Amino acid sequence: MGNITWRFNVRKKAIHLVRLHFCDILSPSAGLWKFDFYIYTKFRRVFDSQIFGSTLAAPVFQDFVVQSDDSGYIRFSIGPNNDSGWKIAFLNGLEIMEFVTNTSMKLDQLEPEHPSGKHRDLVIGFSVGGVVLISILIILFLFAVRRRKAKPVQAMFLKDEAPTGRGTPHSWIAATTVNSFSPVPNLNLKLKMPFSEILAATSNFDTKLLIGEGGFGKVYKGTLPTGIKVAVKRSDSSHGQGLPEFQTEVTVLSKIRHRHLVSLIGYCYEGSEMILVYEFMEKGTLRDHLYIWKENSKSESTQPVLTWKQRLEICIGAAKGLHYLHTGSDWGIIHRDVKSTNILLDEHYVAKVADFGLSQSGPPDPSQYRMSLIGSFGYLDPEYVRTLRLTEKSDVYSFGVVLLEVLCARPPIVNSSRREEINLAEWGMFWQKKGQLEKIIDSSLAGQINPNSLRKFGEITEKCLKVEGAGRPTMIDVCWDLEYALQLQQTPVPREPHEDSTTDVSSNFVMTHYNSASNEEIFVGDDDETDSMPIFSRSMIDDPR
Structure with a gap:
């Protein structure tokens, strides 16, 4: 069996996220095969049945960040490995998503190349005529x-x-x-x-x-x-x-x-x-205080760094807001776009959840399962991506990504040569399962975090980021756990007489600086209101009850 090759047209010199989908429905048992995967001819990765663990016929995916060359396409190939006992190779699906860093694209970047000037003029003439005709019909209709x-x-x-x-x-x-x-x-x-x-x-x-x-x-x-x-x-x-x-x-x-x-x-x-x-929210977005100031040297001296206690209090406030959304009516409201740019801070650093334009309320509608994905890349619940069934646990997953942002001070998706660092949720859980979460914390928190508080925070985050929604906690459970982490932070840690009182789990790590791979939505707003008002069952139709 030779190699199988696919070629996809892309923009030249652009950065893309490539997601490969696999599902082994052929093997009678694990460990029977290996195959090679190539991107262009420069990159090679050997896949074997170990990526599925002990479970066969289970869907899995692998992510890669790829920069296209001057050819205007990306080429992928698969083929059996020479050491494989069973000579097969398969790829069940492939997604290519471009990281857009400049939305004001020039027309000549999008214009295809034509072999002759006459052919190009003819195409332009028909295109302009069609646009004019359609515009006239629309104007007449309106x-x-x-x-x-x-x-x-x-x-x-x-x-x-x-x-x-x-x-x-x-x-x-x-x-x-x-x-x-x-x-x-x-x-x-x-x-x-x-x-x-x-x-x-x-x-x-x-x-x-x-x-x-x-x-x-x-x-x-x-x-x-x-x-x-x-x-x-x-x-x-x-x-x-x-x-x-x-x-x-x-x-x-x-x-x-x-x-x-x-x-x-x-x-x-x-x-x-x-x-x-x-x-108006005087202090802007949570994201501004985590890593935007690192990307903009001009604001570094004026933007105060949030302490660990402040970060916990902000997370608790946001969790309370989401809990109110989820439980404030018969069926609750699902925010659908929980992220650090949608958590705003007032002049006292009180957190408020914002941007409800994508929210959904009311009983589950079967028609929603056929809709396209809605949310922000890097925060999407994998269960929602797989089934298109939206629940309040999708907000819980997104909030888990925010918790890691608060701890690590880096975006949910970054460009990195190391695959495990690309996705923040995967990266954080990699170190959490090794029991070494302290290795990836924000360097500005060095010496601040009580080890017990960090351990509890890691446990909360791991629960929120479970692959299956049924295994995730409710937002009220998250609130209680975060309150406990804050209480642990304020409890002195007993030390031996010979220990340096300034030593902590976070003091030996210097955080790597990352550049965000995507632009986030930002706006600001201010004060808070404590009074409750009548709530509703369906945000689009019903009156207050």
Whole structure:
């Protein structure tokens, strides 16, 4: 049997994550075969049945980080190893994902090469003509739809009066909701803000007030007429999120309140503008305080390093917020995008969970199993990836990755020549199972961590990152365990008279500096509210109960 080769077109000189899928359904017993795997002709790895352990017919995967060359493709080959008793080789699946570091790609980077100028001109001519024709049809369709809806909306405007304290009439959302024309029903109209007020708060979206950018759009710092500082998130369709995420965010945050959940102050939906206004969180995201300052030398001197006690308190606060989401209604709310950039810190470093645009609430819907994956790479629950069945335990897994970020101060995915270091969850569990978690902690924590606190923290993280969701704890269990880890941290460690009082498990390790392999969503928001409000069973439909 010779080698089998596949070739895939990719961008030149780009970095890719390659995931190989295997499932041995052929072998009658383990240890019968070996085969070689090649990337281009430069890299070779020998796979044997040991990657499946003692269980046959079990799906497994292997990850590699590959940089493409000037050829414009990546070539993979497999073939039996010379020392293999059973001459077979197999590959059940292969995924290639490019690490995008610059989203403003130039057109000439995407334009294919053509053998002749005439052929290229012909293709361009047909393409432009097709785009123009489609654009005309879309404009005609939108014009017809607008004419059909114009009369009912206009009649409602004529009957409306200007709201007290506002200089403009009610928006078309309020008017058309009565006539069932609104594309965003059941929004809390008490939180609605006019676009003019938001323009004034952000000085017409002055770029000097830009403080972040994420999946929904850009985020600006603003000040309301009352003097309250706010974070204003303005939708941008090019960022990938839109009306569904906007509606979910408003519906969820307008009906729940908790000390450890970011508060929604208002929203605006006028014309094409979709804007969310949050409390301003003075200290930014948790990720900013873990390793962003290491990547930006300018902020290194001004960004204070979080102590281990502060990190534990932040984790406890975030865990309490997630617990409230999971248990605050009959079926609870699943956040779906738990990560360090969605945990914000106020001026007192109190943690609040943010960004509910992807959240899901209500009883399980069988149709969700057919949906595509939603979440952030590096935080995705492997059980959810495998089955597409989402549960609150998916949030628990993502939170386990955040716990490792807090301990190690590195991103969930990094570029590394060592395979076990690429994925933070796998890397952390590799050292946890060896009982040497202290070897990968953040170097800035050297000498700070009580060994008993570290041991308990490692146990919590290992439980959260179990492959099967049924084996993971609930968020309230995580809260209790983290509280215990904090109590252990504050308990003095007995030492022998000859021991150096400054010695600790973390003092002998210097953390390797990594560069993040992907961009994360960032925005900031502030104060907390402790009062509970009525909660809901379905975030998209039901009223508060």
